[in-house]
Amino acid sequence: MTAVVAYLDPGSGSLILQALVGGFSGLVVLGRYLWTHWMTHKAIQPRTELSAEMPVVTHLH
Amino acid sequence: MLIWQSKVYRALSSQAVTDWKRVCRQPFFLRLSTQGSIIQTDELAGDRVRELGIPGTWSGVLQHVRIPFVSYPYEWSFSMLRAAALLHLEILTEAIQAGTILKDASPYNVQFHGARPVFIDIGSFVALTPGEPWIGYRQFCEMMLFPLLLQAYRRIDIQPVLRANLDGISAREFLRSLSWRDMLRPGVFTHGWVQSVLERTSGDSHENTAEALKSSGFGRQLILNNLARLTTLIRRLNWKPPQTQWTDYRHELPHVVADAAAKSGFVQSVCLTGRRQLVWDLGCNDGHFSRIAACNAEYVVAMDQDHGCVERLYRQLASEGSTNILPLCIDLLNPSPAQGWRGRERVRLEERGQPNLVLCLGLIHHLVIAGNIPLPEVVDWLASLNAEVVLEFPSKLDPMVQGLLRNKRDQYEDYSLPFLEATLLKAGFQIRERTDLPSGERTLLYLIPQ
Incomplete structure (x- = not known):
C-alpha cells in the first residue's frame, strides 16, 4: 500500500470534510471512517484504564 | 525555479x-x-x-x-483572484479525471499574462494515488475561497488580507469576520464553520486521516463532486465595486474633460517615439492611457490604489481577451515590499522588471499633498527607475489640488513648477518637452533620464 503523505499539511478536519461534501457516497465513506475510528478508540481505552490499576513492579528476580 | x-x-x-x-x-x-x-x-x-x-x-x-511581469495575489483585484481560483479548479478537475492531481493549491501557482490567468507550477502535477483525498483543499480555502467570500459578502478587500497573511486565513479567522446571518450565505457554513469545527475537534488525533479515509473507501469521485460544487460557488460570487471619487473621473470633472484630448495627444506622441518593452502607468484609473501606451509597447502594467478602478479595468480587459495590459492594485505610498522567508520569496515591485517608460499622470499632487511625501523624494524615486517619464503637474490653483488643501495647512511651499523642474534637472532628468494643458493649471513634461 502506498502511504499518503504530502509536503503540505492537509489538516485532518479538512480531509474529513471532503467526505462530508462528497454526496451520498461520501456519507457512506464518512460512516465507515467514523465506525473504524470509534472502534479503534474503544479498543485502546480499556487497556489504558487497566494499566492505571496495575501494580507497579519494582523488582524482578 | x-x-x-x-x-x-x-x-x-x-x-x-x-x-x-x-x-x-x-x-x-x-x-x-x-x-x-x-x-x-x-x-x-x-x-x-x-x-x-x-x-x-x-x-x-x-x-x-x-511571464512579462510577475504579480502576486495581494496585488490582484477580486475578479483576478476569482479567475485564478476557477483556473485552478478547472485544471484540477481535468487532471483528476486523467489520474493526476495537484499537490498544492496556492494562488501563487497562477500568474497573469495581461488579463489572462496562466498556471505556472508544473512541479505541482503528481500521480493521483487511488483513495487519496485532495491534499490542497484546506490551502485552497485559506488562500482563495475565504478571501473571495470575505470580499463578496463583507466587502473586506482581499489585498491587505493576503499581503499580511501570505499563507491565507484559517477557517477560524475567516469566521471571526462574519456575522451569524452570513452562515446562511453559500459556502460559509460548509467550507467555513464545519471545517473550523472539524479542524478543532480532530486536531488531537494521532492517526493518519488520509490513510484512514482511503481504507474507508474514499475515491476520486468525491473530490470531483467537491470541485464541481466549489466551481459553482465561486462562479456565482460577485462583488460590485463601490462608486468612489475615481469612478468616471475622466468623464465627469470639467478640468479633466477639457484636458482630455491634449493629454491623450501628448501621451500618444511620446509613445510613438519608439516601441517600449515595458510601460508603467501609475494611477491608471480606467486604463485610458495604458491603452494608448499598449498600442506601441510590448507590455503595460497599469497600477492604481483604488480596488474598484482595477476591478473594472480587469473586467473590461478580460472580456476583450487582452494580453498586454496587466492591471494591479498598488498603493505607491506603500508599494509591495520584499516578503516571505528572508524577504526573498516575494520580490518588491521595483525589482520585478525595469520600465522603459513611466506614465505619471494626475498623481504627483496625491503623493506630495495627500501623502505628505516631499517633492524631491518623489522625483528621486522616479529617477531611480531609470526610465523615461511623462509627468503631469497640476498647480496649486488646480481644483483637485485645492480640494486636497481645503482642510490642511498649506505647508507645501516647494510645490511649484519651477521648483519641480529644478529638482528634475538636479536628479538627472532632461526635460525633452513641456506643454500647458487647456485648463490652464496643468503642465505635462516629457522627461528623459541622462
Missing part, C-alpha cells in the same frame, strides 16, 4: 522528472498548454543544459515561457 541569462528554468529532482514525463503526454495537459491556460514548457536535453551552464546538478531541466 531559476532565472539564468534572462530565461526561466525549472530544475527537477529524479521524482519530479518522472512526474513531468508522465503528465506532459496527457491529453488534458497538452490541450491546456496549447490554449495558454498552462505555461508553455519545454524539456531541455542534457547536453543543452551543460551547454547553457545552468548551475547545480539536476535530473532534468525545463524551460518556461517568461
Whole structure:
C-alpha cells in the first residue's frame, strides 16, 4: 500500500470534510471512517484504564 | 525555479522528472498548454543544459515561457483572484479525471499574462494515488475561497488580507469576520464553520486521516463532486465595486474633460517615439492611457490604489481577451515590499522588471499633498527607475489640488513648477518637452533620464 503523505499539511478536519461534501457516497465513506475510528478508540481505552490499576513492579528476580 | 541569462528554468529532482514525463503526454495537459491556460514548457536535453551552464546538478531541466511581469495575489483585484481560483479548479478537475492531481493549491501557482490567468507550477502535477483525498483543499480555502467570500459578502478587500497573511486565513479567522446571518450565505457554513469545527475537534488525533479515509473507501469521485460544487460557488460570487471619487473621473470633472484630448495627444506622441518593452502607468484609473501606451509597447502594467478602478479595468480587459495590459492594485505610498522567508520569496515591485517608460499622470499632487511625501523624494524615486517619464503637474490653483488643501495647512511651499523642474534637472532628468494643458493649471513634461 502506498502511504499518503504530502509536503503540505492537509489538516485532518479538512480531509474529513471532503467526505462530508462528497454526496451520498461520501456519507457512506464518512460512516465507515467514523465506525473504524470509534472502534479503534474503544479498543485502546480499556487497556489504558487497566494499566492505571496495575501494580507497579519494582523488582524482578 | 531559476532565472539564468534572462530565461526561466525549472530544475527537477529524479521524482519530479518522472512526474513531468508522465503528465506532459496527457491529453488534458497538452490541450491546456496549447490554449495558454498552462505555461508553455519545454524539456531541455542534457547536453543543452551543460551547454547553457545552468548551475547545480539536476535530473532534468525545463524551460518556461517568461511571464512579462510577475504579480502576486495581494496585488490582484477580486475578479483576478476569482479567475485564478476557477483556473485552478478547472485544471484540477481535468487532471483528476486523467489520474493526476495537484499537490498544492496556492494562488501563487497562477500568474497573469495581461488579463489572462496562466498556471505556472508544473512541479505541482503528481500521480493521483487511488483513495487519496485532495491534499490542497484546506490551502485552497485559506488562500482563495475565504478571501473571495470575505470580499463578496463583507466587502473586506482581499489585498491587505493576503499581503499580511501570505499563507491565507484559517477557517477560524475567516469566521471571526462574519456575522451569524452570513452562515446562511453559500459556502460559509460548509467550507467555513464545519471545517473550523472539524479542524478543532480532530486536531488531537494521532492517526493518519488520509490513510484512514482511503481504507474507508474514499475515491476520486468525491473530490470531483467537491470541485464541481466549489466551481459553482465561486462562479456565482460577485462583488460590485463601490462608486468612489475615481469612478468616471475622466468623464465627469470639467478640468479633466477639457484636458482630455491634449493629454491623450501628448501621451500618444511620446509613445510613438519608439516601441517600449515595458510601460508603467501609475494611477491608471480606467486604463485610458495604458491603452494608448499598449498600442506601441510590448507590455503595460497599469497600477492604481483604488480596488474598484482595477476591478473594472480587469473586467473590461478580460472580456476583450487582452494580453498586454496587466492591471494591479498598488498603493505607491506603500508599494509591495520584499516578503516571505528572508524577504526573498516575494520580490518588491521595483525589482520585478525595469520600465522603459513611466506614465505619471494626475498623481504627483496625491503623493506630495495627500501623502505628505516631499517633492524631491518623489522625483528621486522616479529617477531611480531609470526610465523615461511623462509627468503631469497640476498647480496649486488646480481644483483637485485645492480640494486636497481645503482642510490642511498649506505647508507645501516647494510645490511649484519651477521648483519641480529644478529638482528634475538636479536628479538627472532632461526635460525633452513641456506643454500647458487647456485648463490652464496643468503642465505635462516629457522627461528623459541622462
